[in-house]
Amino acid sequence: DSGVTQTPKHLITATGQRVTLRCSPRSGDLSVYWYQQSLDQGLQFLIQYYNGEERAKGNILERFSAQQFPDLHSELNLSSLELGDSALYFCASSSRRSSGGWSDTQYFGPGTRLTVL
Amino acid sequence: EDKVVQSPLSLVVHEGDTVTLNCSYEVTNFRSLLWYKQEKKAPTFLFMLTSSGIEKKSGRLSSILDKKELFSILNITATQTGDSAIYLCAVEAGWTDKLIFGTGTRLQVFP
Numbered sequence: 001d002s003g004v005t006q007t008p009k010h011l012i013t014a015t016g017q018r019v020t021l022r023c024s025p026r027s028g029d030l031s032v033y034w035y036q037q038s039l040d041q042g043l044q045f046l047i048q049y050y051n052g053e054e055r056a057k058g059n060i061l062e063r064f065s066a067q068q069f070p071d072l073h074s075e076l077n078l079s080s081l082e083l084g085d086s087a088l089y090f091c092a093s094s095s096r097r098s099s100g101g102w103s104d105t106q107y108f109g110p111g112t113r114l115t116v117l
Numbered sequence: 118e119d120k121v122v123q124s125p126l127s128l129v130v131h132e133g134d135t136v137t138l139n140c141s142y143e144v145t146n147f148r149s150l151l152w153y154k155q156e157k158k159a160p161t162f163l164f165m166l167t168s169s170g171i172e173k174k175s176g177r178l179s180s181i182l183d184k185k186e187l188f189s190i191l192n193i194t195a196t197q198t199g200d201s202a203i204y205l206c207a208v209e210a211g212w213t214d215k216l217i218f219g220t221g222t223r224l225q226v227f228p
Contacts, residue, residue: 002159002161002162004159031214033214033215033216035216035218042218042219042220042221043160043205043207043216043218044218045215045216045217048213048214048215050214055213055214056213056214056215058215088158090159090160094214104214105151105162105165106151106162106216107162108153108159108160108161108162109159110158110159111158111159
C-alpha cells in the first residue's frame, strides 16, 4: 500500500457526461500528479500540482481540469466524455519541494478505471 | 521529443530463469530513471537510478544505469510466478517533475 488513495475504483458513464476523480496524497506529500493509462498509449502524464498550485502540464485535454485543495487532496474533472477517454487514471504523490531540483520518488495510488459507454 | 523505449515488449519464462529487461532513453536534461512493477493496478516503485555504474539491489532484483549509452537494465534472478507483471521504466527529465514512461515489458513466469 503506497499511502495514496483514489476514489472511486471504477466509474461507468455515458458519452457527453462529466465525472470527478478524487485523490488523497501520502501524508506530508505536497506534490500530486495525474496520469492516464490507456491500452494503446501507456502511462501519460496529465498535470502536476504542488501545494495547491499548478506546476506542470502534459498532454491534458481542454475538457479535463484539475485542482488541489488546501488539505492537499486533488480532483481531476473530466467533461464532455468521449469513448476514447476510457482508461485507468492514476494519481501519484511525492514530497518534492521544488521543481528542477532534487529527484524524488513518485508513489502511485490504485487508480480509477473509467469506462465511457 | 523525449522518448523512453523498453524491450522486449513481452517475455515468457519458467520459474528459476534469469531475465534482463532493457530501457533506453533519449531525453533533454536527464535527472533520474525509475523502475516500477505493475501487477493488477498501481505501479509500485522498485528503484531510482541517478548515477552511472552504481548497481541498486533489492533481493533478486537489481538495476544499473549507463548515462553514456543512455540505457538501464533490470535483472531478475531465480524468477518466481509472483514476478509476473508489467515492468515500467520512467525517466525524469527537463525542468518539470513529470515522468516519461516507456510502454513496459510484460513478464510472465510459469511454474
